[in-house]
Amino acid sequence: MELTLLLGALLILLLMGVPVAFALAGASLLTFIFMDIPPIVGLQRMAAGINTFALMAIPFFVFAGELMYRAGIAQRLVKVAEAMFGRAQGGLGQVTIGASMMFGAVSGSSVASVSAIGSALMPMMRERGYDGDYAVNVTVCAAVLGILIPPSHNMIIYAAAAGSGISIGDLFLAGIVPGIIAGAMLMVAAWLVAKKRGYPRGTFPGWRSLIIGLIVAIPGLMTAVIIVVGILAGVFTPTESSAVAVVYTVIIAGLVYRSMGWKEFAQAAAGAARTTAIIMFIIASAGAFGWLLALLQAPEMLAGLITAASENPIVIFLIINLILLILGTFMDMAPLIIIMTPILLPIAEKAGMDPTQFGMVLLLNLSIGLVTPPVGSVLFLGSAIGKVKVEDTVRSIWPFYLALLAALMLVTFVPFLSMGLPTLMNGN
Numbered sequence: 001m002e003l004t005l006l007l008g009a010l011l012i013l014l015l016m017g018v019p020v021a022f023a024l025a026g027a028s029l030l031t032f033i034f035m036d037i038p039p040i041v042g043l044q045r046m047a048a049g050i051n052t053f054a055l056m057a058i059p060f061f062v063f064a065g066e067l068m069y070r071a072g073i074a075q076r077l078v079k080v081a082e083a084m085f086g087r088a089q090g091g092l093g094q095v096t097i098g099a100s101m102m103f104g105a106v107s108g109s110s111v112a113s114v115s116a117i118g119s120a121l122m123p124m125m126r127e128r129g130y131d132g133d134y135a136v137n138v139t140v141c142a143a144v145l146g147i148l149i150p151p152s153h154n155m156i157i158y159a160a161a162a163g164s165g166i167s168i169g170d171l172f173l174a175g176i177v178p179g180i181i182a183g184a185m186l187m188v189a190a191w192l193v194a195k196k197r198g199y200p201r202g203t204f205p206g207w208r209s210l211i212i213g214l215i216v217a218i219p220g221l222m223t224a225v226i227i228v229v230g231i232l233a234g235v236f237t238p239t240e241s242s243a244v245a246v247v248y249t250v251i252i253a254g255l256v257y258r259s260m261g262w263k264e265f266a267q268a269a270a271g272a273a274r275t276t277a278i279i280m281f282i283i284a285s286a287g288a289f290g291w292l293l294a295l296l297q298a299p300e301m302l303a304g305l306i307t308a309a310s311e312n313p314i315v316i317f318l319i320i321n322l323i324l325l326i327l328g329t330f331m332d333m334a335p336l337i338i339i340m341t342p343i344l345l346p347i348a349e350k351a352g353m354d355p356t357q358f359g360m361v362l363l364l365n366l367s368i369g370l371v372t373p374p375v376g377s378v379l380f381l382g383s384a385i386g387k388v389k390v391e392d393t394v395r396s397i398w399p400f401y402l403a404l405l406a407a408l409m410l411v412t413f414v415p416f417l418s419m420g421l422p423t424l425m426n427g428n
Helices: 002-015 020-034 039-050 053-070 073-085 091-107 110-127 132-147 153-162 168-197 207-232 238-256 262-295 298-309 313-328 333-350 355-369 377-386 390-396 398-413 415-426
Strands: none
Touching (some): 002 020, 002 262, 020 039, 053 073, 053 091, 053 110, 073 207, 091 168, 110 132, 132 168, 132 398, 168 207, 168 398, 168 415, 207 238, 298 313, 298 333, 398 415
């Protein structure tokens, strides 16, 4: 009865349009009262949910991403991507994907990526004869690659939810190959659609322009390199690396590129504070909700249902993927990471999946949810920027969904794609 009340209240609140964080907190409070548990326990569980040292890195990573966005670094990456990929048929679609992969590597934010890259390239695509739905579909699907390509604050949330023993450095390494594979799959889908619709080819600007563009973009791209290499070399912890990223970004944007003044800095600080507050409140609410799920033995029930369906690891992994894909269409990423990791990770480990690989499967599943209705926050943002109705984009987005699903299947059933780099770097 209590579990039905908890889940039913959450579903009703979400259908009413209540923000996810408040829906989680409201459903938890109602269940606490029904179970005659003092509400103060809920506040304690919320505080415990964010009382994790690793989560201190999130405000700094968000701030670094905001600084990158405000400093106009995306435009420099667009020029590099246009020189590298623009000559293919429908080249601006390839440029969008390439630029999103590079920007995702320095910002770690799908929202920042779709805002920065989309604002620059969507109007350009429309001017050159591309359909609006294509421009939006390419942009939003490419924007989620930043969740896999390090550094990513969602990997930090996963590490905190999974508990001790999960290396953030290993997670960063594990995301590189899956992120590249997903990007390559999207490029193939973009090319096939562009060829079918007869979109124009771009022109190669020459090696000199490409090299100059790379040289100009390298200082910005070095942000991700400094963070990942610094963590792996033991120079600083993930939290320290996030602070280093902010200082480095300020230096690059203010002194090297000279593209950020005090006004842009203040806007980035305000944006980071707002985003961090939202993320932390969501994590806190999810912490109380997840504690109730554990108290009501929901993980054990779900594990029993999955193992009752099949003991074949392939079937179990497919069921896990299906559950995550469905949930990702209704809830935001952060609360699902907090809630579902303790439930599904033990099941995946028992079936033979490494926790680091499961992290990549989890993040890729939930990334797809960001561009899938009815929630699909990145999809709605991209549609708003591109001035295209969401229903028009959804009608033609299926080739890009198939590309992301193909990447998901590879990441799920080919462990080497996620585990190869961490194993190599750890010398195992």
